[in-house]
Amino acid sequence: MALDAIIKKNWIEIQKKNTVPVNAIGVKINPKDERTLKVWKEEGIDAFVKK
Secondary structure, three states, rough: OOOOOHHHHHHHHHHHOOOEOOOOOEOOOOOOOOOHHHHHOOHHHHHHHHO
């Protein structure tokens, strides 16, 4: 299931400000939350982690 373009854009902007994986509202993703991490990776949000 693809994310809405606006949600994805906002999520990327939030992720650019964080050094750990965060969800679309900026809360750190629990490593046990496989569902959210799967979407995070499938949508390419992982490429925007602040280094």
